Amino acid sequence: MNISFHLNGRPVTVRVPSGKRVVDVLRQDLNLTGTKEACGSGECGACTILVEGRARLSCLMLAVQLKERHVVTIEGLASGGLLHPVQEAFVEYGAVQCGFCTPGMILAAVDLLKRNPLPSGEEIREAVSGNLCRCTGYARIVDAILAASRRMARGKKR
Amino acid sequence: MNRVHLPRSLEGAWEILDRVPEARVYAGGTDLFVKLQGEARSRAVLVCLERIRELRGIRDAGKHVWIGACTPYTEILSDPSVQEHFPVLSDAIRKLGSPLIRNMGTMGGNICTASPAGDTLPPLYILEATLEIRSHSNTRRIPVQDFILGPGQARLEPGEILSGIEIQKGHPYPVHFYEKVGQRQALAIAVVSLAVMMRLSEAGDIEAIRMAFGSVAPTVVRPLPIETQLAGAPLDEKTLREAGAMLQAHLFPIDDIRASARYRRRVSANILQRLRLRGKASMKDSHRFGP
Numbered sequence: 001m002n003i004s005f006h007l008n009g010r011p012v013t014v015r016v017p018s019g020k021r022v023v024d025v026l027r028q029d030l031n032l033t034g035t036k037e038a039c040g041s042g043e044c045g046a047c048t049i050l051v052e053g054r055a056r057l058s059c060l061m062l063a064v065q066l067k068e069r070h071v072v073t074i075e076g077l078a079s080g081g082l083l084h085p086v087q088e089a090f091v092e093y094g095a096v097q098c099g100f101c102t103p104g105m106i107l108a109a110v111d112l113l114k115r116n117p118l119p120s121g122e123e124i125r126e127a128v129s130g131n132l133c134r135c136t137g138y139a140r141i142v143d144a145i146l147a148a149s150r151r152m153a154r155g156k157k158r
Numbered sequence: 159m160n161r162v163h164l165p166r167s168l169e170g171a172w173e174i175l176d177r178v179p180e181a182r183v184y185a186g187g188t189d190l191f192v193k194l195q196g197e198a199r200s201r202a203v204l205v206c207l208e209r210i211r212e213l214r215g216i217r218d219a220g221k222h223v224w225i226g227a228c229t230p231y232t233e234i235l236s237d238p239s240v241q242e243h244f245p246v247l248s249d250a251i252r253k254l255g256s257p258l259i260r261n262m263g264t265m266g267g268n269i270c271t272a273s274p275a276g277d278t279l280p281p282l283y284i285l286e287a288t289l290e291i292r293s294h295s296n297t298r299r300i301p302v303q304d305f306i307l308g309p310g311q312a313r314l315e316p317g318e319i320l321s322g323i324e325i326q327k328g329h330p331y332p333v334h335f336y337e338k339v340g341q342r343q344a345l346a347i348a349v350v351s352l353a354v355m356m357r358l359s360e361a362g363d364i365e366a367i368r369m370a371f372g373s374v375a376p377t378v379v380r381p382l383p384i385e386t387q388l389a390g391a392p393l394d395e396k397t398l399r400e401a402g403a404m405l406q407a408h409l410f411p412i413d414d415i416r417a418s419a420r421y422r423r424r425v426s427a428n429i430l431q432r433l434r435l436r437g438k439a440s441m442k443d444s445h446r447f448g449p
């Protein structure tokens with residue numbers, strides 16, 4: 001069947017067999033391999049995407065559920081050649097090692113900061129508690145999100 | 159052929175369910191798609207309920223609050239009337255899964271999955287919630303504890319959809335809490351859980367209490383004799399130790415990958431001691447903020 005939706009700001013239409021998961025459509029049909037799959041069962045958060053601005057797990061969704069929705073994957077976060085402040089902070093704070101968790105982690109953080117622009121460290125840890133990282137030990141991830149939140153809040157005031 | 163449907167109304171859902179009796183409904187998919195993988199998933203006829211307006215939202219209807227079965231947890235948590243009237247339910251939802259699971263998962267899914275570990279179930283048992291179940295031709299209401307029969311088994315006929323959860327307001331129990339013992343903080347299925355609503359006297363004795371345990375039997379356990387026994391009793395270590403011993407007759411736990419039956423029995427008794435902590439904390443609060 002044909003499914004039309006907005007992906008990273010552009011309208012797309014894909015032809016997919018019904019029953020195909022969102023993560024497979026993104027990676028296989030649309031060549032957007034930034035979205036990762038590890039567990040395939042909701043436990044790791046590597047497959048996180050934003051649907052209508054909300055972080056969701058693309059391994060537990062079928063493609064048809066994207067119909068007419070606005071979807072953002074990690075590929076769509078930078079704009080005009082500039083990284084998103086959360087991406088920038090991840091680079092700056094060394095919050096990336098192997099990088100497998102990074103797309104999901106960043107999108108979960110973007111969802112958080114939209115609802116809660118100045119979260120505490122505790123709130124950040126809670127917000128990314130569904131995103132597992134095997135490498136960093138989380139400290140730098142939390143620091144990066146904290147720094148990004150301050151920078152974004154300052155940016156808004158100006 | 160299109161096997162996955164995205165109806166926008168109940169009428170649209172029934173149109174498919176009438177035509178394809180083996181079709182399966184789902185809401186957040188956080189239980190269904192963990193089980194339904196690969197070939198089975200591509201073959202299944204599925205009806206996604208997430209866009210059906212009639213199944214979503216939260217309405218304060220005066221005497222009770224209606225929660226649409228397909229309302230994602232995150233929305234329930236941001237609703238002031240749920241937080242105000244049913245803190246034990248919000249407390250349990252905050253401990254369910256992870257933020258990502260809560261952005262997708264629903265109470266309708268938790269109830270129909272009917273897992274003994276389902277985190278919304280102990281609160282719904284003590285709040286004595288009523289489920290609203292609709293089919294093409296009928297709407298019926300059933301208390302949550304009559305709906306759930308055993309692990310994965312619920313009283314749902316073909317063509318029926320759980321549409322809403324109704325909870326009466328004005329329960330005279332100021333202290334609400336949900337305790338969950340799991341293997342870690344986030345993303346942990348309960349090994350033992352306990353939902354409590356209680357009222358204390360000025361002296362700090364238990365005036366009235368309701369409690370329900372999860373993960374200790376095929377369904378949630380609400381030990382009514384213990385509720386009766388505790389009414390009027392002092393909130394102290396000895397009372398709760400005795401209650402923990404009495405409790406054992408109501409538990410039918412199993413050994414599984416998460417814990418042994420023995421451990422579940424022991425924790426169920428010990429967790430009752432938390433009542434003292436929560437009771438004390440509430441006395442302090444009412445002292446600080448009270449009249």
Ligand SMILES: Cc1cc2nc3c(=O)[nH]c(=O)nc-3n(C[C@H](O)[C@H](O)[C@H](O)COP(=O)(O)OP(=O)(O)OC[C@H]3O[C@@H](n4cnc5c(N)ncnc54)[C@H](O)[C@@H]3O)c2cc1C
Nearest residue numbers: 042185186187188189190255264266267268270276277320
């Ligand atoms: C990583 C992970 C962690 C989890 N952690 C927890 C946890 O800590 N505690 C907990 O309790 N659960 C947990 N769960 C289980 C799950 O998230 C919850 O049970 C959730 O509430 C299911 O809701 P859903 O809408 O996603 O259900 P779905 O998967 O959409 O549906 C589940 C079942 O219910 C049926 N169903 C759903 N809605 C309706 C309806 N309105 N009418 C009739 N039938 C319906 C479906 O046919 C299906 O059989 C976890 C799941 C995952 C993947």
Ligand code: FES
Nearest residue numbers: 038040045047059
């Ligand atoms: S791949 Fe989706 S949560 Fe792990």
Ligand code: FES
Nearest residue numbers: 097098133134135
């Ligand atoms: S950086 Fe390797 S998993 Fe997080």
